[in-house]
Amino acid sequence: MRRNLGFKSEAPRYSLLAFDAFAFKKGLTTINITRELAEEWCGRRPDEATDTWSHRNCFLRQLSIYLVNLGYDSYIPSRVFGKHDNFIPYIFSDQEIQALFEACDSLVLFDKHARSEIMVMPALIRMLFSTGIRVGEAANLLNRDVDLDHNYLILRNCKNGKDRMVPISDSLAETCRQYRKYRTLLPDNSDHFFVKLNGCKCLANSFYLWWSKMLKIADIRRRGKVPGPRLQDIRHTFCVKSMVQLAKEGKDLYYILPILSTYVGHQSLAATDRYLRLTSQMYPELLSQTDSICSYIFPELKYRPND
Known part of the structure; x- marks a missing residue:
């Protein structure tokens, strides 16, 4: 049902597996979530984060509501609220954006490392700033999904489970052409647009090391204990x-x-x-x-x- 609504439902899938094992261990043989079973599942575990506890509780509430709607007798636990999301994102100034562009252009590879992502950083950072797409969406771009004749990207299997088309500017298209020119010189080991020096696909989490170096070069400092500036x-x-x-x-x-x-x-x-x-x-x-x-x-x- 969740997938038909457009959700990927990977996290609920593992939650269902965990709860199924828990219910089997407790000897549940009927489609019926009792109050005792629900309260034991929803009890806070030692050293468990508030958000994790809230997510486990919310999952069982949704499952119980679903069962009740199907006609089964199921106890619906009360809701546990996680931490209030009061995080304020870092908004880069125009000067900081220009400094980051100059920083990614100045990156140097001191060691011969075929698994490095250094070559993609100038085009990747400009694409993220110009389109606002997610880092994972950029990493999953296929070479055929970057149309530089008509200036658009096709993003497949996005966070909400849907594909979408994203128009891009002429300047970003020119940057992508320059990157693609060098990409053709690399080994053909992947169909993805952004590849390492060995021609293999770049992973989204592999960009964060270079991002930290770029922040240092651009002299953009973190705000005390507050996370960021983050790539997101x-x-x-x-x-x-x-x-x-x-x-x-x-x-x-x-x-x-x-x-x-x-x-x-x-x-x-x-x-x-x-x-x-x-x-x-x-x-x-x-x-x-x-x-x-x-x-x-x-x-x-x-x-x-x-x-």
Whole structure:
């Protein structure tokens, strides 16, 4: 059912396996989740993180609700709330973005290492900043999915289980052409667009070492104990700066919200709406300009005594 709704459902799959083993060990022989069984499963384990505990609880709640909807007698446990998500992403300034471009262009490989990803970094970083796609989506790009004649990317098997097409700019297309020219000189060991020096596919987690080096070269420091700037913050920067640019052009942010949501591959508007709230906090004057442009939709009513 979850897969038909567009979810990948990898985590629930393992949760189902774990709960099935737990129920079998407890001697459950019928399709019936009792209160005792649910409370034992939902009990917090020693040294268990709050989020992990919340996810286990939420999984069993969803399973019990599903069974009840099918007509089975199943106990629905109360909800356990995880930590409040108050993390504020790092939004790069234009100067920092330029510094990161210069940093990735200056990377040097001191050792002969055929498994290095150094050659892909200039094109990869520019692609992430220009499109806001996820790091994993970029790593999974196939060579045939990068159309530089018509300037678009085809992203397959994305986070929400759907494919999508992403238009790219002329400047990014030219950068990709330069990268592809060098890619053809490498061994043909993979159909992926981004490959190592040995021609094999790049893994998404292999970019983080180079990312740390780039931050150091660009002199962009971490904010104390707060995580980041992270590689994922490039995506956050793209969303916020896209909204800022559209607001400066006089566009209604709530009108373009569904468009941006579709472009970046969000499954719901709620995921994109957080960027709208972040934009309003960072650039409050832009929303006031947008309100004045759209004020004619709800005209001001004049009070008349006889009404």
